[in-house]
Amino acid sequence: MLEKQRQEIDQLDRELVALFEKRMAVVTxxxxxxKSQNLPIFDEAREDAVIQRAKKRLINSEYAPYIDEFFTDLMKTTKKFQQNLMK
Structure with missing residues (x-):
């Protein structure tokens, strides 16, 4: 009964992984x-703008709190990655 939906999730996950890798390449x-310009990793205004743009792109506003959390977590991960680059 759930097989079709699980296959769709698996396909979406493959796409998400590919997009994640592309995003991380740009993050790098x-x-x-x-690092070369001695700039800080954290830019609060930029992060707020990214989250606000993501919310505006939503079709289903019911997902707004979750897109906020998704992008917050994503940016937390990328900041951690950048911290390792700075070492």
Whole structure:
């Protein structure tokens, strides 16, 4: 009964992983620029703008609190990655 939906989730997960890798490649470039220019990793205004744009792109507003959490967690992960680049 759930097999069709699980297969769809599996396909979406494959797509998410590919997008995650693309995003992390750009995050790496940004981290290297920040390191070379001695810039801070955390930019609160930028993070707020990213989350607000994501919320505006939603079709189903019921997901708004969850997209907020999703992007907050994603940016937490990327900041941790950039911290490792700075070492």
């Amino acid at each position: 470039e940004i981290g290297e620029i920040k």
